[in-house]
Amino acid sequence: MSRYQATPPVDSLVLYKTHPARVLGVGDKIEIQLGGGSTKRVRPKDIALLHPGPLRSLGELERLPEGAVDDAWELLEGEQTTLEDLAELAFAEFTPVTAWASWLLVAEGLRFCGAPESITVRARAEVERDRAEREAKAAAERDWKAFLERMRAATPTAEDRSRLAEVERLALGQTDRSRILEALGYPQTPEHAHRALVEVAYWPVNHNPYPARRGVPGEDAALAVPTLDEDEPRLDLTHLEAFAIDDEGNEDPDDALSLEGERIWVHVADVGALVAPDGPLDLEARSRGANLYLPEGMVKMLPSETTTRLGLGLQPVSPALSFAMRCDERGELRDLEVHRSWVRVQRLTYGEVEQRLDEVPFAALRATIARFHDRRQANGATRLALPEVSVRVEDGEVRIRPLLRLESRELVTDAMLMAGEAAARLCLEQGLAIPFATQATPDPAEEASDLASMYARRRCFKPTRLLCEPDLHAGLGLPLYTRATSPLRRYSDLLVHQQLRAWLAGATPLDREQVMERVAQAELAASAVRRGERLSNQHWKLVYLRDNPGWRGEGVVVGLEERRAVVLVPELALEARIRTRERLALNDTLKLALADVDLPELSVSFRVLG
Structure with missing residues (x-):
């Protein structure tokens, strides 16, 4: 029987797991002493004999000898040996100390490996490979x-x-x-x-991660834009005054207004003339869903060249899809038409038009469109005058300005809604499958008049849904509606244009299944865009507050929760929650001071003054 398989004698050196141990007593179980003086009773098979001893103290193993280890390895390379022979060759003697030093070489596994009674001496090529790997790992x-x-x-x-x-x-x-x-x-x-x-x-300290976190592309599409078919038949409307009315600095004018006698024309950039269904531009726009509007800039769903060629007023003459309609005394739309057209457009800002509302042709437009507006209101349209702001990052500085409630803005909004109703009715009459924009009537239905009730009222509304079946849009007060006036900015509008263009050209339009498949894909992307925009605006508002630590202002209580109040800060259009011991009522105005901003957490806290 090999000495390594024999019952270890008292004071011998054994291996317990990976640790040295000294045998104190032998019986049914073997009593061993471990480092630190602790003892343990183990089965014989739980230990391996390294040296028969005598070993008086484990402390003897703390000072390991230097030996001719490389000489021993070179002499034995490729052979089998035992722990005793390895100790004799490497350290010139076999003692508990050299046995332990030899076993550590085996445990290292580089030049030697195996068990005490059968040690493999590894070949040079293997050792050099493993040594290189270990050095690289270290x-x-x-x-x-x-x-x-x-x-x-x-x-x-x-x-x-x-x-x-x-x-x-x-x-x-x-x-x-x-x-x-x-x-x-x-x-x-x-x-x-x-x-x-x-x-x-x-x-950077102000980095905005939210569009990328929502999976929204951060750059315009780099795709070629085809040339316009100049031979396509178009109605020449260049004799009409046409006005593209937008916010100052707007970069994608895609709608304009004209008045011809009693007829109102809404001209919309003819994006479908360059973006054919299922072409590269269409697939790209569908995957993006909508333009991404950020305080630091805009990312377009279509290449910038598309806007350059088709944006109304960016060229001397622009191709358009023009909707004509009359608005009767009850605000109902009559004599609906749609044409591929040429228009000559002048660009104006809301502020400029606000000063000219009593002039020709804006006074007549105002009077006519007012009838449509009144009809919507009578049908339950909701008008929520909640604070709105424009957030821009200019030269690294955040600028926040309120969006004034201008009559000119409402005039243009109503005109675009007229075009949306007209497009929906024309498509329904012609059997064209399109995404109708619908919204169920909220409950309760009472009107809101103050900030708290408007805040609560907004929360009652369900999101607008795009369906192929026409239905009420309660928030707009319209029995039938589709989005058709922003094809440069929103894919669902472009889809409506593609269907109308197919009908006008006598071509086969998309069927209902094809339309809904496209809508589902685009709306999924557009939802990510809207979420990215909302979080980005919140981000830059908090950057503004962090950079203005002495900010003080007013907040209006718009909601009450347990131990907290929901406060709307009008000058920032910012919602926050505050803790207060005072009993508050809805619409109470509080004087606030900034307490803390945590940009990564997208959170802000205020303290109540006074």
């Missing part, structure tokens, strides 16, 4: 530890940026785990990843 571990130290000190190098892309993927919601954040002790959330990236200057 270097990688040292590099990893150094990287983590740089992260903790917020001093990453340029070479660290490729590593931090992992954290960015978590910050953008593209993965749910980051080894780096885990090693640094951060929770595995996009918000904490955002915070970490800002702390190490991978992201």
Whole structure:
């Protein structure tokens, strides 16, 4: 029987798991002493004999001898040996200390491997390969530890940026785990990843992650735009004065107004003339759903060249899809027509038109469109005068200005709604499948007059749905409606144009199933766009507050929750929740001061003054 399989004597050196042990007593079980003086009773099969002893103390093993290990390995390369022979060759003697030193070489697994009674001496090629791998692993571990130290000190190098892309993927919601954040002790959330990236200057302090987090493209599409078919028959309306009325700085004018006697014309950029169903531009626009409007800039669903060629008023003469209608005394639309046309458009701002509402032709437009507006109101249209602001980032500075409730803005809004009703009726009469915009009547139906009731009223409305079956749009007070006046900005409008153009050209339009398939895809993308816009606006409002720590203003109580009040800050169109011990009532006005802004968490807190 091999000595390594024999019952170990008292004071022998044995291996217990990976630790040295000294045998204290032998019986049914073997009593051993471990490092630190603790004892344990184990089965014989739980230990392996390394040396028969005598070993008086485990402390003897703390000073390991230096030996000719490489000479022993070279001499035995490729052979089998025992622990005793290895100790004799490497350390010139076999003692408990050299036995333990030899076993550590075997446990290391580089030049030697196996069991005490049968040790394999590995070949040079294997050793050199494993040594290189171990050195590379050790270097990688040292590099990893150094990287983590740089992260903790917020001093990453340029070479660290490729590593931090992992954290960015978590910050953008593209993965749910980051080894780096885990090693640094951060929770595995996009918000904490955002915070970490800002702390190490991978992201600028004001970085807006929300469009990318929603999966929305951050750049315009780089696609070729076809040329316009100049031979396509069009109605020449260039003799009519046409006005594209927008906010100052608008970059995609796609609708304009004309008055011809008693007829109102709404001209819309003829985007369908360049974007054919299922072509590359159509597929790209469908995948994006809508333009992305951000305080820091706009990302278009179609290439910029499309706007340059088709935006109304951007060229001397523009191709349009023009809707003609009369509005009778009851506000009903009559004599509906739609034409492919040429128009000559003048661009104006709402502010400019506001000063000319009593002039020709705006006074007549105003009087006619007012009848349509009154009909909508009588049908239950909801008018919520909640605060609205424009948020822009200009030269790195956030600028917030209120959107004034101008009559000129309402005039244009109503005119576009007229065109939407006209388009819906024309498509219904011609049997064209289109996405009708519908909205159920909210409950309760009473009108709102103050901020709190308007806030509550808005929450009663369900989102607008796009369906192939015509139905009421309660919020607009229209029995039939489709979106048709923003084809440069919204895919569903472009789809309506494509259907109308197919009918006008005598071609085969898309069927109901094809339309709904396209609507479903585009609306999924558009929903991400709207969410990205909303969160981006909130982000930049909080940047503005963080950069103005002394901000003070007013808030109006629009909701009451347990121990908290929902407050609307009109000058920022910002909703917040505050804690207060006072008994508050709806529509109470509170004087507020900024308390704290947490940009990654997208949260803000205020304190009540007085």
